[in-house]
Amino acid sequence: MESNQNRGLNDTEMRRFNDLGGKTAPARVAVVAAGVVSPLGFGWDETLATLRANKDCVSPVTRFDVEKCRCKTAGQVSDERLSERRNGRKGERLHRATRMTMVVFEESFGQDPKFKPELTVIGTTSGGMSFGQDYYRALHRHRDLRHSPGWIANYPPQKPVIDAQDAFNISAPCQIIANACASGTNAIGHAFECVRSGKYQRVLTGGYDAISELVFVGFDSLQASTPEKCRPFDRDRSGMVLGEGAAIFALENLESARARGARVLGEIIGYGISTDNHHLTQPDPSGSGPRRAMEQALQSGNRSAGDVNYINAHGTATTFNDAAEGKAIAELFGGVPMSSTKSMMGHSLGAAGAIEAVVCLLALQAQFLPPNINFRNPDHGLHLNIIPNESREAKIDTVLSNSFGFGGANASILIQKLAA
Numbered sequence: 001m002e003s004n005q006n007r008g009l010n011d012t013e014m015r016r017f018n019d020l021g022g023k024t025a026p027a028r029v030a031v032v033a034a035g036v037v038s039p040l041g042f043g044w045d046e047t048l049a050t051l052r053a054n055k056d057c058v059s060p061v062t063r064f065d066v067e068k069c070r071c072k073t074a075g076q077v078s079d080e081r082l083s084e085r086r087n088g089r090k091g092e093r094l095h096r097a098t099r100m101t102m103v104v105f106e107e108s109f110g111q112d113p114k115f116k117p118e119l120t121v122i123g124t125t126s127g128g129m130s131f132g133q134d135y136y137r138a139l140h141r142h143r144d145l146r147h148s149p150g151w152i153a154n155y156p157p158q159k160p161v162i163d164a165q166d167a168f169n170i171s172a173p174c175q176i177i178a179n180a181c182a183s184g185t186n187a188i189g190h191a192f193e194c195v196r197s198g199k200y201q202r203v204l205t206g207g208y209d210a211i212s213e214l215v216f217v218g219f220d221s222l223q224a225s226t227p228e229k230c231r232p233f234d235r236d237r238s239g240m241v242l243g244e245g246a247a248i249f250a251l252e253n254l255e256s257a258r259a260r261g262a263r264v265l266g267e268i269i270g271y272g273i274s275t276d277n278h279h280l281t282q283p284d285p286s287g288s289g290p291r292r293a294m295e296q297a298l299q300s301g302n303r304s305a306g307d308v309n310y311i312n313a314h315g316t317a318t319t320f321n322d323a324a325e326g327k328a329i330a331e332l333f334g335g336v337p338m339s340s341t342k343s344m345m346g347h348s349l350g351a352a353g354a355i356e357a358v359v360c361l362l363a364l365q366a367q368f369l370p371p372n373i374n375f376r377n378p379d380h381g382l383h384l385n386i387i388p389n390e391s392r393e394a395k396i397d398t399v400l401s402n403s404f405g406f407g408g409a410n411a412s413i414l415i416q417k418l419a420a
Helices: 011-019 043-052 079-083 088-092 096-111 129-140 148-154 159-167 183-196 213-221 254-259 288-300 319-333 349-366
Strands: 029-038 058-060 073-075 119-123 174-177 202-209 245-253 266-275 310-312 337-339 398-405 409-416
Touching (some): 029 096, 029 254, 043 349, 096 202, 096 245, 174 183, 183 245, 288 319, 288 409, 310 349, 319 398, 349 409
Parallel strands (some): 310 337
Antiparallel strands (some): 029 245, 029 266, 058 073, 266 409
């Protein structure tokens, strides 16, 4: 048997190697680059500064008329700053989601220009929904359809990714995962398993979603959105607010990354999924679905609940979601510090898990706990260690990020600082 040092395994992985009867242990999966754009800002530095400043980035909706809606706010990405990425006349026809995707590609490849992905896995829910709206309205009202080829061409969910890959001369196959609000985390988890299995050395992954009127009024009609502040896990929470954005991760086999001298931002070590099969929109009130996903992530990473130092909760601020997730976290983790950063930027649906995974990486890099803002009154039914209103310094090594979607789609990933 090769030595621990020669195989590049830590003690935990060596135990797993022996438990597998001497079979090759799963590869370690490093994050060698990442890009993010969200209501919190463009890029790592702006996002970190906003998190530390505890800033509420939810604002009145400006992209479409919300006069007849209960909720009139959302987390929005600056159109002015996105327009700087239009790249000439062709860029003017690109969907906002495409420009967001290009922004995060630019940041990621700026961090590691030598990263050459063999596969791209991206999560989304809305795709080019607003172009679909434009086409339908023009058709319904018998208006001029001369723009319809552009609307139709940019509608498919893979189009923003393909356009971004084309802009950066990437020819990797592209896989799209659409699994409600778990999509971004599912994409990262699937990419993680692709690298961990040894089938791929380098995978580009993440999520994107741009706010659209159809999705906004849909959530409003369900009365899932709030006309008030977004207050995850608060006793007086009254609903979610929507957001938008994109985030991308460059995942690589750790040995490969070290061999070429790549900077490692963190290590993904576990992934768990489950399905409630309880209700179309409501989670199982027992919290069994979220709990299974978190337990699987721990098992996948060969960690215990006591190893986790921070949880970035799904935390949409809806009554049933927070109750189910909070119950599962309380039962499994006890008093581990936790927050929902959706309180600061809204819920970006398919992009949420990817953006929040960047938040987790920033927490590990800067050694702080992101805040759960707008928090006033603890819910007496939820025994949780919420990080209220202000970020704080802390020593953290392992974090868990949760994403739970309609239909009971649950996903969790476990991320740690790079271990020796």
